[in-house]
Amino acid sequence: MKTAIIGVGLIGGSFALSLRKFGLSNEILGVDSLARHSQKALELGLINKIVTLEQATDQADLIVLATPADTLPLLAVKVLNKIGNTQVVMDMGSIKTELCEVMAQHPARGRFVATHPMWGTEFSGPQAAVADGFTGRTVVICNREESDSDALQLVEQVYTTIGMPIKYMNGEEQDLHSAYISHISHITSFALALTVLEKEREEEHIFDLAGGGFESTVRLAKSSARTWAPIFMQNKYNVLDVLREHIHQLQIFRKLLEKEDEKGLVAVMEKANTIGRILP
Amino acid sequence: MKTAIIGVGLIGGSFALSLRKFGLSNEILGVDSLARHSQKALELGLINKIVTLEQATDQADLIVLATPADTLPLLAVKVLNKIGNTQVVMDMGSIKTELCEVMAQHPARGRFVATHPMWGTEFSGPQAAVADGFTGRTVVICNREESDSDALQLVEQVYTTIGMPIKYMNGEEQDLHSAYISHISHITSFALALTVLEKEREEEHIFDLAGGGFESTVRLAKSSARTWAPIFMQNKYNVLDVLREHIHQLQIFRKLLEKEDEKGLVAVMEKANTIGRILP
Numbered sequence: 002m003k004t005a006i007i008g009v010g011l012i013g014g015s016f017a018l019s020l021r022k023f024g025l026s027n028e029i030l031g032v033d034s035l036a037r038h039s040q041k042a043l044e045l046g047l048i049n050k051i052v053t054l055e056q057a058t059d060q061a062d063l064i065v066l067a068t069p070a071d072t073l074p075l076l077a078v079k080v081l082n083k084i085g086n087t088q089v090v091m092d093m094g095s096i097k098t099e100l101c102e103v104m105a106q107h108p109a110r111g112r113f114v115a116t117h118p119m120w121g122t123e124f125s126g127p128q129a130a131v132a133d134g135f136t137g138r139t140v141v142i143c144n145r146e147e148s149d150s151d152a153l154q155l156v157e158q159v160y161t162t163i164g165m166p167i168k169y170m171n172g173e174e175q176d177l178h179s180a181y182i183s184h185i186s187h188i189t190s191f192a193l194a195l196t197v198l199e200k201e202r203e204e205e206h207i208f209d210l211a212g213g214g215f216e217s218t219v220r221l222a223k224s225s226a227r228t229w230a231p232i233f234m235q236n237k238y239n240v241l242d243v244l245r246e247h248i249h250q251l252q253i254f255r256k257l258l259e260k261e262d263e264k265g266l267v268a269v270m271e272k273a274n275t276i277g278r279i280l281p
Numbered sequence: 282m283k284t285a286i287i288g289v290g291l292i293g294g295s296f297a298l299s300l301r302k303f304g305l306s307n308e309i310l311g312v313d314s315l316a317r318h319s320q321k322a323l324e325l326g327l328i329n330k331i332v333t334l335e336q337a338t339d340q341a342d343l344i345v346l347a348t349p350a351d352t353l354p355l356l357a358v359k360v361l362n363k364i365g366n367t368q369v370v371m372d373m374g375s376i377k378t379e380l381c382e383v384m385a386q387h388p389a390r391g392r393f394v395a396t397h398p399m400w401g402t403e404f405s406g407p408q409a410a411v412a413d414g415f416t417g418r419t420v421v422i423c424n425r426e427e428s429d430s431d432a433l434q435l436v437e438q439v440y441t442t443i444g445m446p447i448k449y450m451n452g453e454e455q456d457l458h459s460a461y462i463s464h465i466s467h468i469t470s471f472a473l474a475l476t477v478l479e480k481e482r483e484e485e486h487i488f489d490l491a492g493g494g495f496e497s498t499v500r501l502a503k504s505s506a507r508t509w510a511p512i513f514m515q516n517k518y519n520v521l522d523v524l525r526e527h528i529h530q531l532q533i534f535r536k537l538l539e540k541e542d543e544k545g546l547v548a549v550m551e552k553a554n555t556i557g558r559i560l561p
Contacts, residue, residue, distance in 0.1 A: 119492040123557075139489045168489055181481040182490045186498040189473050192530040193466065194556040195549065199530070200523050201461040207559050209419045209448055210462045212399040216560060217497040218466040223557035226550035230543050241538055243480050248531050250472040250479070255524050258517060263510050269475060270506035276474040277403075277503035279487050280496060 005030040005057035005064045007076065009042035011122065012093050013067030014130030017047045019163045022132050032057050034068075042127040058083040063155065066092040071231035074103040081109040089152040091116050095179055096235040097143045097172035104147075111149035114156040117141040117175060118165060119183065123223040136164035143172045180239035185247060187221045187229055188240070194222035285310040285337035285344045287356065289322035291402065292373050293347030294410030297327045299443045302412045312337050314348075322407040338363040343435065346372040351511035354383040361389040369432040371396050375459055376515040377423045377452035384427075391429035394436040397421045397455060398445060399463065403503040416444035421459075423452045460519035465527060467501045467509055468520070474502030 004026040006013040010033075020026040031048030033039040039051040057064060058080055066076055073094045080090050081104070091114040094100065104110050120138040122129060140160045145153055160167055170178070197219070201207050233240050257265040284306040286293040290313075300306040311328030313319040319331040337344060338360055346356055353374045360370050361384070371394040374380065384390050400418040402409060420440045425433055440447055450458070477499070481487050513520050537545040 119490050121492060121494060123494075138492060141490070166489070178481065178486050178490055181477055182487060182495050183492055185476060186473065186495045188531070188534055189469055190494075190498055191550055191553040192527060192534055193469050194553040195530045195533075196465060196523060196527040197461055198552070198556060200526055201458065204559050206458050207462060207556075209446070210399050210421070210458055211560055212401060212418060212463055214401060214403075214470075214501050215462050215466045217500055218470055219556055219560070220497055221494050222553040224550075224554075226547040226554065229550060230546045233538055233546060234541060234543055237538055237541065241535065243476060244531065244535050244538070246480055247472060247476040248528060248535065250475045251468070251524065251528050251531070253475075254468055254472055255521065255528065258513055258521055258524070261514060261517065263514055266510045266513060267506040270471055270504075270509060272478070273471040273474040273502045274504075274506065276478060276487075276499055279484050280491055280499070 002026050002062045003028045003030070003060060005032060005052065005061035006048065007032045007054065007057065007064065007066050007080070008068035009033045009038055009047060009127050010067065011125050011127075011129040012118075013065065014042055014045075014047045014127045015120075015132070015134045016065060016067060016093065016118075017042075018130055018132040019135050020159070023162045025159055025162055026063070030057050030061055038127055042130075045127055045130070047127055047130055054079070055083070058088075062088060063159070064088065064090045066090065066094070069228055069231050070094050070096045070235050074100050077104055077113060078107060081107050081113060084109060084112060086112065088112060089114065089155050091156050093118055095183065095232050097175045099235055101144050101147070101172035110147055112152050114145075114148045114152055115143040115172065116156060116160070117143070117179065118160070121224075123220050125225040125228060138165055139168055140165040141168050141170055141175050143170055143175050145169050176236050177239050180236050180243050184232060184236060184240050185243045187224060188233070188244060189247065190219055190221035190224075194219050282306045282342045283308045283310070283340060285312060285332065285341035286328065287312045287334065287337065287344065287346050287360070288348035289313045289318055289327055289407050290347065291405050291407075291409040292398075293345065294322055294325070294327045294407040295400075295412070295414045296345060296347060296373065296398075297322070298410055298412040299415050300439070303442045305439055305442055306343070310337050310341055318407055322410075325407055325410070327407055327410055334359070335363070338368075342368060343439070344368065344370045346370065346374070349508055349511050350374050350376045350515050354380050357384055357393060358387060361387050361393060364389060364392060366392065368392060369394065369435050371436050373398055375463065375512050376456055378456050379515055381424050381427070381452040390427055392432050394425075394428045394432055395423040395452065396436060396440070397423070397459065398440070401504075403500050405505040405508060418445055419448055420445045421448050421450055421455050423450055423455050425449050456516050457519050460516050460523050464512060464516060464520050465523045467504055468513070468524060469527065470499055470501035471504075474499050
């Protein structure tokens, strides 16, 4: 199978490595709006060839869209406008409501499969790509009934071979759950970094005193603003909903501590501990 | 050297393993108010013998206090009341202001060294002990001028042998920096777990969709309430100060998103990214 990856950053580059590792694709074409990204992807062996978007849509059996969330709806339409009826297009974005809405009436909608693999790191660009990030993580496939069965089957087979369990949802459900479970962690971490940078003026102390706990909690604050700002914007209502709840939970904590209500603090912490039952 | 560890949980148990690994102690006595903890520590080979507090203060060259923060001031006084003038006592607690204040006038104050090794995990109890957690992490020694030079030297030598760089601070400074860098991460994580448990009623979705990002940000929410409630209570003013700032930062994020100010969001995220310069 000949694959084209549009957007050869962390996600597209890692997917290219996975396709290669599991013998799913013998030729991988790469497209990126940044010449230094496609060049780096070629050097690192993520892709076999740098091509234009037109060459990609002309030649590839599977076209993978792995660009930032805000670019996906238009890009998906442009790609669907050009492909034939045996080619398959999939995206790997974090947000689906607008994308699925934009695609809904396209005559080639059936060739498209909307997917969200639940993996990423705080790093970005082709040099951040790793071969086995996706393996073992869940992938969400959205609005599967809108995809042709052969297109859906191909994408399911690719993800299954990589070792990713598949969940099916509609776009709205996926955006809601992603806000609750993925997007809020990033905001928490960005805000924690800003808090510590604001209060702890002595950078040396941050470096010296950071234990493993602080490091893991603040890790996502290194994530790319270019990736995450469009995700938060496109998922605004769900993200605001969960962000308001998060602020509320911190205020409960604050009030218990102000009142020196140690029993109350223990009770909320023990409730929080139940996350360990779900994520051992 | 004969060592007694009072409180053979995660911290005391891991310290026992480090002492053994680096050949610092040929006999380790264990004391714990929970019989099942001391029994487990013996079974796991963390300690050589279960003893009473009296036997520990009678026999050990180095007495290590590794019990919860709220128990340390009284325990330290009781132990100092009993020891001779060649024995050394150290604590491993996260909070120092009250402890150092209580100890200040004790005639044996010089035998005591106040320390805070910057390491821990979300697990607790003797079964959570690991041999090399401390190595490579910083330890803070507080109010060193109040310790006898031989006592200080012994404790410095122990930590240096384990591979822990030493920083010196007074108790108030250490509590401030610990609130900023360690304590707030725990509150963030507890509150994130509560947020997700509140909004995401379908536990199956939490389990399926949790990527590495969510897992690392919420990890500390599994931490023991028995350990952390007294730390927050004892460090109340510093913790409230940094918690208010954290809520403020989340509110800035919320307002930018409400106004759909994408440039503003990018600006705060890029500011947060600078944490990566300090913690690469």
